[in-house]
Amino acid sequence: MLGDRTQGKDYKVKVLSTHLKDKVEKIQQILTRLIDESAKGNLIVVEGKKDAQALQELGISGPILTVKTGGKSFLEATVEIEALGVSEVILFLDFDRRGVEGTKRLREGLERVKVKVNVEFWRELHGLVGREVSCIESLPAYLSTTQQKVLKQSVESFL
DSSP, rough: HHHHEEEOOOOHHHHHHHHHEEEOOOOHHHHHHHHHHHHHHHHEESSSSSHHHHHHEEEEEEEOEESSSSGOOHHHHHHHHHHTTSSEEEEOSSHHHHHHHHHHHHHHHHHHTOOEEEEEHHHHHHHHHTTTTTTTGGGGHHHHHHHHHHHHHHHHHHO
16 A cells, blocks of 8 residues: 555656656747847847846847836837837736736737737746746746756656
8 A cells, every 4th residue: 555655656756847847848948949039139028127137147138128117108118119120029028917918018009010029939938837927037036946846856756
């Protein structure tokens, strides 16, 4: 009987470890693609300065525009983006209610002025971490913690 419980526990640890490992790999793939798009000069739009810093910490080196700094409205952000003359932007706002609403409003405003809006990175990442991460600024810490959990579980499974 005890052996059955132990085997079940081992199985759960392996499944959890595999699930977390897969999740970390998917997050890293999304971020790698985002880094590539940024390196091509594609503008990434985030809410605040801490979000921009978090993306830079994750390896984003291209242009990042913050839309909620200095009391800027979404209309003012749309005008600012249009004035930059970019043909496409990547929206990467927070995953909380305000971020979801802001993404929707910015997308509508930018599409009205004929700026192509990319929300694929946001959708993919939101689908993976949206329940655990509400703001972009916490992504680096979340990714680091999750990677440590995967490593710890991998070590434990060998013991």
